[in-house]
Amino acid sequence: MHKDTRCPCNSGETYSSCCGRYHQGFNDPEVPLWPGTAETLMRSRFSAFAANRPDYLLATWFQDTRPAELELDTDMVWRSLEIVNTEAGGPFDSTGVVEFIARYKQGKKTGAQHEVSSFVRANGRWYYLDAAD
Numbered sequence: 001m002h003k004d005t006r007c008p009c010n011s012g013e014t015y016s017s018c019c020g021r022y023h024q025g026f027n028d029p030e031v032p033l034w035p036g037t038a039e040t041l042m043r044s045r046f047s048a049f050a051a052n053r054p055d056y057l058l059a060t061w062f063q064d065t066r067p068a069e070l071e072l073d074t075d076m077v078w079r080s081l082e083i084v085n086t087e088a089g090g091p092f093d094s095t096g097v098v099e100f101i102a103r104y105k106q107g108k109k110t111g112a113q114h115e116v117s118s119f120v121r122a123n124g125r126w127y128y129l130d131a132a133d
């Protein structure tokens with residue numbers, strides 16, 4: 001994904017100044033860059049689907065629920081993200097919940113995934129846990 005493209009998460013920022021900096025910097029051996037809130041992590045994970053970055057998705061997945069490997073469906077074009085609601089998930093919380101609607105196109109069909117995701121903070125980093133009930 002080009003750095004000057006509009007960020008897929010609909011923040012209104014460019015990719016490189018929004019989610020792209022986490023995709024670029026999360027595994028920096030000097031100063032790793034990690035989203036500071038559950039919502040920012042959620043946005044950057046949505047953008048990782050859009051930018052085909054399974055490495056980032058696995059790295060930000062909590063170890064207990066993380067799949068061994070992840071192959072993204074390249075048919076799915078993730079088009080927009082709408083954050084519906086957030087609970088906790090701030091820098092001083094240990095858990096967070098983000099409800100969102102992610103819209104995609106697959107071939108000629110469009111669809112939307114409405115999900116309530118749970119996040120946990122471990123060792124100062126937010127991780128995706130699972131889809132909440």
Ligand SMILES: [Zn+2]
Pocket residue numbers: 007008009010011018019020043044047
């Ligand atoms: Zn973004």
